[in-house]
Amino acid sequence: MNNKVKVIPCSGIGKVYGLMAREAALKTVLELCPEKAETICLARIVTGDKEVTDKIEGCDCITVDGCPQMCASKNVSIAGGRVIKEIKVLETVKEHKGKKFGSATQLEDSGEIVVSEIAGKIANIINQNN
């Protein structure tokens, strides 16, 4: 087990907010905090395989969810991950009323801006935590 914070998005496939969650998490782990953070496939967590629960159990996790179902947060908790922060995409989206963010397939420029904002928030939490 390494000490990297696990950033786990829902990647919801039905709405743009799921894509925004996914892109924000990936921007964080690939661009902003690659030394301090990593992601784990949420689908692997859903399987309940021992290999993945061993990897996540007791680890600091930040979940990123695109809808009120909070799939990432719930599944990470079930797998034994320690959710230190639940990021809700809709909270940041509310600050950008009237904008078109794109679709569940492709983000528009406004969607990318929100993704960058969310990724920045996640990176701040990670940097404060380390």
Add this chain to the structure above:
Amino acid sequence: MSEFKVGILSCSGEECLGGTISRLATRKVLEELKLVETVTLCLPLYLAGGEEERNFAKVFPTISVDGCNKLCAKRSTEKYSGKINGSVDVSEIIGTENALNTKIVRNKDLTEAHFKMVDKVAGEIIKAISRIPPDSYSGKTFGGCGCKE
């Protein structure tokens, strides 16, 4: 237009390119396939949702789309929901090395070559849908080409 619906479940894995391709290929089929109506479900809803979500594969003939040979979407669906009617392993189509690429995962980093992979996988999903036996359609008779009166 057919009244029949097929479920497509993507792993959408975040760790590697295969997950991104699985997600985009699934989206492409959902948006563009007109002959058969398609529906999807966020995989983690099996645990975060309720009985309705866990009944997905019982209600719809379902194709799983996985980015790598861990086959998380296929195994989760069979564990929590029901037997699937077909599966697509992206790594068998685009190659394991491509599928397990951990550097290029974000949509914005994809090139034309990656979008060709998406098209190829979408084609395989459609082939898997075409192989679903007619009696899998929730007790309804499949009208094939849709021209049946």
